[in-house]
Amino acid sequence: xxxxxxxxxxxxxxxxxxxxxxxxxxxxxxxxxxxxxxxxxxxxxxxxxxxxxxxxxxxxxxxxxxxxxxxxxxxxxxxxxxxxxxxxxxxxxxxxxxxxxxxxxxxxxxxxxxxxxxxxxxxxxxxxxxxxxxxxxxxxxxxxxxxxxxxxxxxxxxxxxxxxxxxxxxxxxxxxxxxxxxxxxxxxxxxxxxxxxxxxxxxxxxxxxxxxxxxxxxxxxxxxxxxxxxxxxxxxxxxxxxxxxxxxxxxxxxxxxxxxxxxxxxxxxxxxxxxxxxxxxxxx
Numbered sequence: 001x002x003x004x005x006x007x008x009x010x011x012x013x014x015x016x017x018x019x020x021x022x023x024x025x026x027x028x029x030x031x032x033x034x035x036x037x038x039x040x041x042x043x044x045x046x047x048x049x050x051x052x053x054x055x056x057x058x059x060x061x062x063x064x065x066x067x068x069x070x071x072x073x074x075x076x077x078x079x080x081x082x083x084x085x086x087x088x089x090x091x092x093x094x095x096x097x098x099x100x101x102x103x104x105x106x107x108x109x110x111x112x113x114x115x116x117x118x119x120x121x122x123x124x125x126x127x128x129x130x131x132x133x134x135x136x137x138x139x140x141x142x143x144x145x146x147x148x149x150x151x152x153x154x155x156x157x158x159x160x161x162x163x164x165x166x167x168x169x170x171x172x173x174x175x176x177x178x179x180x181x182x183x184x185x186x187x188x189x190x191x192x193x194x195x196x197x198x199x200x201x202x203x204x205x206x207x208x209x210x211x212x213x214x215x216x217x218x219x220x221x222x223x224x225x226x227x228x229x230x231x232x233x234x235x236x237x238x239x240x241x242x243x244x245x246x247x248x249x250x251x252x253x254x255x256x257x258x259x260x261x262x263x264x265x266x267x268x269x270x271x272x273x274x275x276x277x278x279x280x281x282x283x284x
Contacts, residue, residue, distance in 0.1 A: 001210045002146045002155035010139050012124060016114075017135070019065040021149050023058050023112055024130035027097065030054035031131065035106055042104065050100050055079055058112065059096035066092050073116075076251070078224050085251055090118045093250065095224035099200025102172070108132075109199040115227040120249035125231035127201055136205060138232045144208060157236055160210045162268055165192040169203040169212035169263075171219070179218040179280075187214070187276035204229030207238065207265050214273045215263040223248075223256045229263065238265045245274055 008014070031054065034040045041053040059079040066075050070092070076085050077094040085091070092114060097103060099110030108131035116124035125138040133149040144157040168187065174180040174197070187193055196212060206212040227250055230240040234247070240263040241247050248258065262277065264270040 001158060001160055003158050005154050005156040007154050008145060013137050013139060015069055020126055020128050020135050023062050024128050026061055027054060027058050027130040050104060052100060055097045062094060062096055093117050093224050093227050098225055102199035107199055109202040111201045113201050113224055113228045115231055117250050120252050122227045122231040125228035127205055127228045138235050144232050144235055165194045167194050167213045169206055169215040170195055170197045172197050172199050177219055182280055183216055183276060186279035190272055190276055201229050204232060207233060213265045213269045218260045221258045223250050226258055233263055243277055
């Protein structure tokens with residue numbers, strides 16, 4: 001959860017606030033245009049996933065703004081070129097619209113994901129929820145901050161006690177994938193649970209807001225889907241690990257696709273989550 005605080009003096013945050021705020025406004029306007037039913041371009045990528053004019057427009061705006069503000073840092077975007085990325089030691093990682101399917105189903109749970117990668121690790125992160133006018137920042141040092149665009153109010157993260165029932169965040173598409181039900185059955189043997197479904201990196205924000213304790217993921221994501229969320233969770237004493245308990249690293253492989261993962265709010269939740277994973281039948 002978050003408590004009110006004074007505006008940060010962090011130079012990097014102050015440089016990014018106007019960029020991300022404007023990007024949120026662009027994306028909200030695109031969403032409103034789509035919901036209104038006017039002409040709206042939706043295409044399919046080579047992997048058959050959807051991409052819209054909103055993805056392209058926000059990508060262009062943020063990429064141009066980052067290039068102008070941080071000319072020494074390249075941008076690795078879902079909607080950009082990736083040919084030279086393995087030569088980069090420091091760069092921005094961007095998903096201009098994480099949750100395109102949520103956008104198209106008129107569920108306002110899509111996000112903008114932006115993170116700073118140095119070496120193999122994320123050192124600074126931004127997660128924005130345009131339709132809620134909220135931006136979460138993980139600064140280079142200190143606890144995550146939240147900025148309310150409409151009210152121009154800043155808040156700082158404060159930890160909370162564990163719940164009596166563990167709150168499990170699930171993807172909207174998890175209902176059609178049997179691995180999730182098997183996992184939940186094993187977790188429920190260890191502790192009472194409550195299930196919540198939401199799209200995209202929105203679930204990382206739910207962890208920060210004390211609405212989710214564990215977020216399991218068995219179907220694919222890409223590095224720009226997890227980098228910002230992992231940084232924020234690690235800063236509060238949680239994290240994101242693969243099924244062997246290892247934290248994700250970034251831009252170290254030929255593929256940008258991730259394997260499965262467990263995201264968690266604190267170490268108590270990590271132990272429960274991995275214990276349930278160990279109980280799953282090997283055929284699941």
